Amino acid sequence: MADEDIRPPLNEFLSMLADLLAEKYFERVDERMKKIPELRRLITAKEAGQYLGLSTETIYRMASQKKLPYLKIVDRVLFDIKALDHWIEKHMVKEKKWKRQELKIEIEEKKTGTKPTQESDFLDLLKKKGKT
DSSP states (O other): HHHHHHHHHHHHHHHHHHHHHHHHHHHHHHHHHHGGGGOEEEEHHHHHHHTOOHHHHHHHHHHHHHHOOOOTTTEEEEEHHHHHHHHHHHOOOOOOOOHHHHHHHHHHHHHHHHOOOOHHHHHHHHHHHHHO
């Protein structure tokens, strides 16, 4: 009989302990979500500045000038990481074909130790213009 008297309070205690542990677990997850912007889609201006390598002031200025995508919820200005990634891709300076050709010539010069004359560069330019 003594065992039966102990079990209901023990089960109740274990149930309460499980609830408390679950609550603490979700509180910690929420704290981590706030600290790690990679786990959230919307980030603050300070986090956007860290993400883009810019100051918070620059982030706010660019957003106010509509140069950077942002979302305003009530009085908070937030930035969508996906939109920032798209903005980065859109504003990425791409290497041009002519720049690759210049680099190729520089590499050849280093290998051979000779520099092509300006006249041959001029002729190459004329040939390219004639083909287009």
